[in-house]
Amino acid sequence: MNINIYYGGRGLLDDPTLYVLNKIQEVLEELRVTVKRYNLFEQKHEIATLPQTLKEADGIVLATTIEWYGIGGYMQQFLDACWLYGDKEKIATLYMQPIVMSTTYGEREGRLTLSNAWEMLGGMPCEGLCGYVDDLVHFELNKDYTDIIEKKAENLYRSISQKVKWLPTSNQAVKKTVLRTQPIELTPQESEQLSKYVSDDDYVKKQKEDIEELAHLFKGLMKQEKVDTEMEYIMSLEKHFVPQEDFKASYLFMIEEKKKPLIIEVNDGDLNCYYGHEEEVDVITKLKADVLENILTGRMTFQRAFMTGEMTAKGNFKTLRMLDKIFVFNEL
Structure with a gap:
């Protein structure tokens, strides 16, 4: 026994x-x-x-x-x-x-x-x-x-x-x-x-290091994907920008899925887009990311998004209507 x-x-x-x-x-x-x-x-x-x-x-x-x-x-x-x-x-x-x-x-x-x-x-x-x-x-x-x-x-x-x-x-x-x-x-x-x-302490330690390395890698990929998406918005706006003479305005887009609002500044033929905070703007809008993507791909205009309630806005409405003139997106 x-x-x-x-x-x-x-x-x-x-x-x-x-x-x-x-x-x-x-x-x-x-x-x-x-x-x-x-x-x-x-x-x-x-x-x-x-x-x-x-x-x-x-x-x-x-x-x-x-x-x-x-x-x-x-x-x-x-x-x-x-x-x-x-x-x-x-x-x-x-x-x-x-x-x-x-x-x-x-x-x-x-x-x-x-x-x-x-x-x-x-x-x-x-x-x-x-x-x-x-x-x-x-x-x-x-x-x-x-x-x-x-x-x-x-x-x-x-x-x-x-x-x-x-x-x-x-x-x-x-x-x-x-x-x-x-x-x-x-x-x-x-x-x-x-x-x-x-x-085996050495084995466990090595596994923890590998997991941390993978976690950092995926975080980096997710962060890069987020940055790429944000840059796509700016690049699309710059690509479809149509300058207007004697027109100066600033817009603030509050996108629900983004932490920082998108700022668009227009000064005649100059366009400046960036993410940040700006108190003195002509128009403040609020919309979802998928609505903005529909606008940037030509499926919808800024005016239509506002009229259907998918985008809300406050400020100078004449300046708001100019969005469809300074940004022309071809319909798909």
Whole structure:
């Protein structure tokens, strides 16, 4: 029989969970069980690959210490990795015993969290052990406490060897009917390879750099496309400009899709078009980009756009009517 122990504490000398795990390991080894312990704090950069170590196990122990609140980051990362990269068929056959010791409040909630998480993963949680330890020396010297720990280890061995069955729980029903997170459909080999990539800091860093480079590239393309569209308006106006003698006017076009308005300044034979802000203009118009495009392609005149309400305007209406004279677009 093979049992893996996953310890999610920080490895402090006064951590009561370490004492409990040592006692459990002694009992299991006396029962000729092969025990492997994984200290998550020592393998924090390889946590994503640890679900692959479940393959050879018949049962596991998830142990952590409540120092402030919750089961701790290392254990949570390990459970996340089991959800993302673990072999769900293998997990479904694994018995898990939660061990949660506390130097503050919350050991029962921590044990319940581990049990619920393992059920959500599809595994089979056994009766666990939790307790509050104020004085570690007193805890270690108390024979009654030691007997309780040893019996819990024996119960784990008995559950695995006898393949104890459990009644169905609502956590399993929730997983099947309510949980919307879609697992990654990968073969066990692909999951193992992916978990190795995730734990490789250099690989992850390179991927992030590639993503940032692509993001900058697409932003540049989008910005260039926007600039090209804006220049098309100006180029079309300049191309179809018909100078009028003794005519001077300024127009401001507020295009809904553009952040800055389009300014058109006419001075006899000179035309100046640019995007910006100008307070002193003769005519202010407001229209959508597709309406302006229809005008520039000859499908509609400025006068018609104004009469149909697709373009609104205020200012000197005589100057407004001159738009169709100073800009002549051929109809398609």
